[in-house]
Amino acid sequence: MMQKGALNVEKIREDFPILKRKVSGGKPLVYLDNAATTQKPLAVINAIHDYYMNYNSNIHRAVHQLAEEATIEFEKTREKVAEFINARSTEEIIFTRNATEAINLVAYSWGRTNVKKEDTIVITEIEHHSNIVPWQILTSEKGAKLKYVGIDDNGYLKLQEYVDYLDSGKKAKLVSVSHMSNVLGTIVPINEIIKMSHEKGIPVVVDGAQSVPHMPVDVQKMDCDFMAFSAHKMLGPTGVGILYVKKEILEKMPPFIGGGDMIKEVHKYETRYNDLPYKFEGGTPNIADVIGFAAAIDYLNNIGMDKVREHEVELTTYALDKISRVRGVTLYGPRNSKDRGGVISFNIGDIHPHDLATIMNDHGVAIRSGHHCAQVLMERLDVPATSRASFYIYNTKEEVDIFVGALEEARRVFKI
Amino acid sequence: MSDDIYREIILDHYRNPRNKGKLLDADVSIHDSNPLCGDEIDIHLKVDGEKIKDIKFEGRGCAISQASASMLTEMIMGKPLTSVKDLTKDDILENIGLLNLGPARIKCALLSLKVLKLGMVKYYADRDPDSAKKLQSDSTGM
Numbered sequence A: 001m002m003q004k005g006a007l008n009v010e011k012i013r014e015d016f017p018i019l020k021r022k023v024s025g026g027k028p029l030v031y032l033d034n035a036a037t038t039q040k041p042l043a044v045i046n047a048i049h050d051y052y053m054n055y056n057s058n059i060h061r062a063v064h065q066l067a068e069e070a071t072i073e074f075e076k077t078r079e080k081v082a083e084f085i086n087a088r089s090t091e092e093i094i095f096t097r098n099a100t101e102a103i104n105l106v107a108y109s110w111g112r113t114n115v116k117k118e119d120t121i122v123i124t125e126i127e128h129h130s131n132i133v134p135w136q137i138l139t140s141e142k143g144a145k146l147k148y149v150g151i152d153d154n155g156y157l158k159l160q161e162y163v164d165y166l167d168s169g170k171k172a173k174l175v176s177v178s179h180m181s182n183v184l185g186t187i188v189p190i191n192e193i194i195k196m197s198h199e200k201g202i203p204v205v206v207d208g209a210q211s212v213p214h215m216p217v218d219v220q221k222m223d224c225d226f227m228a229f230s231a232h233k234m235l236g237p238t239g240v241g242i243l244y245v246k247k248e249i250l251e252k253m254p255p256f257i258g259g260g261d262m263i264k265e266v267h268k269y270e271t272r273y274n275d276l277p278y279k280f281e282g283g284t285p286n287i288a289d290v291i292g293f294a295a296a297i298d299y300l301n302n303i304g305m306d307k308v309r310e311h312e313v314e315l316t317t318y319a320l321d322k323i324s325r326v327r328g329v330t331l332y333g334p335r336n337s338k339d340r341g342g343v344i345s346f347n348i349g350d351i352h353p354h355d356l357a358t359i360m361n362d363h364g365v366a367i368r369s370g371h372h373c374a375q376v377l378m379e380r381l382d383v384p385a386t387s388r389a390s391f392y393i394y395n396t397k398e399e400v401d402i403f404v405g406a407l408e409e410a411r412r413v414f415k416i
Numbered sequence B: 001m002s003d004d005i006y007r008e009i010i011l012d013h014y015r016n017p018r019n020k021g022k023l024l025d026a027d028v029s030i031h032d033s034n035p036l037c038g039d040e041i042d043i044h045l046k047v048d049g050e051k052i053k054d055i056k057f058e059g060r061g062c063a064i065s066q067a068s069a070s071m072l073t074e075m076i077m078g079k080p081l082t083s084v085k086d087l088t089k090d091d092i093l094e095n096i097g098l099l100n101l102g103p104a105r106i107k108c109a110l111l112s113l114k115v116l117k118l119g120m121v122k123y124y125a126d127r128d129p130d131s132a133k134k135l136q137s138d139s140t141g142m
């Protein structure tokens, strides 16, 4: 079937071997758990394979040919990442294990140096646990405070709460906010938040784990001070995260993990640390997967991030309309697809999300159920859990139809 | 497949749980949850001599976990502790008629048994340390 839309999805699907697989006794896989992790195109799988087959070696230290080849490829990824988010230089790009480790790096290194007793760190009610727990650890260690900006009943951030907070003359040491909610899909007004924070001299951490994979993101335009995201949510392998930090801030940060690779000279009682960004990359990194990530970035660049976003707005609009027609469904988050990403959380009747996921699985539909590592948000929504369908470049309207059909089937099984 | 799991009796116990609520003069109360699903179960036990005189549960979560808890309370109400002590996973799965659950959902079905075992660990802690020890090891990995 021809699909007229932002992307040639049929052609894209050819590049993802896993999408050909059958599940649950012969049903085609309908993979709608992309907010958790995305599938990988053949180019990424091949790049990792090629590294282990042909030039596996440690990087940065040896002069033999394999090491040189591996180092070149590894550093190429850094260049591609810098270009992808429009960082000023590769010195601002640090490889971590995932977005979680990237945020922890900020909390441990920048946080421990700068946050003092009675200081306040501002986050929001939509945050993923990875943007809550590191700040709880830091503030409790320092005797500092954590403040939450709330959301309204439609899942929009109550920006006014933050405006009022700043206007009242109260101070914040740091703001850390998710650019896009992994539960509600809400895209927050990040430019405004950064602008008003900077007017008061407050640096801003952006959790880009859900935004960078799904829309054009430009760290210079946004002017964020830190940004964290994960390769595995944007066609890349697991085990690779990115922390972007403005160079002038990074220059003043103490190291995170001590050991090999992050040093220039080590003497008995003192060490000279390596240049940026290597100072923050102690130990042998995840070389193969970093190299694989470059292929993922190439793939997304070939499509174009504006097209990725366009496709998801189209699919989300279609899905929201279809799902809202299923009787007994409660939808969470903004109704306007322009204000949200392709992440749809919902509940249906008294069916618990885990039971729903089991029924969906019978139809080959992979969705997520639970608290989505956002228990603070679940409490705010006053639900123990939600079901979540989330899209990416290879999903189609036909898949949405299968998913909605399975929802109707769940209503039948549960007799509602 | 789903129709085999969500049979009438499971839905009935899910929507109309038996023995649900608090037990004010309980001898033992115990709580546990399943971090994977967020299912939660509290079990309150009143023991008279060597019999379960009364049992109530509280909880929230999926149909499997809640129906399983409800059916467990019916199964052991009034039964001697000696027989309840030795309940196995298979006894529970048979009791709810779900013998083919996948590894993720089995945890839902067994949560109430795990909580019951932990409750009896508490009960036996001073009275019969050997039984407590055995129950404790039974409950790990559930």
Ligand SMILES: Cc1ncc(COP(=O)(O)O)c(C=O)c1O
Binding pocket: A035, A036, A098, A099, A100, A101, A128, A130, A131, A178, A180, A181, A182, A207, A209, A210, A230, A373
């Ligand atoms: C908004 C958001 N932040 C952070 C993370 C953490 O990503 P990772 O588990 O790759 O560290 C996720 C992943 O679920 C997320 O959705």
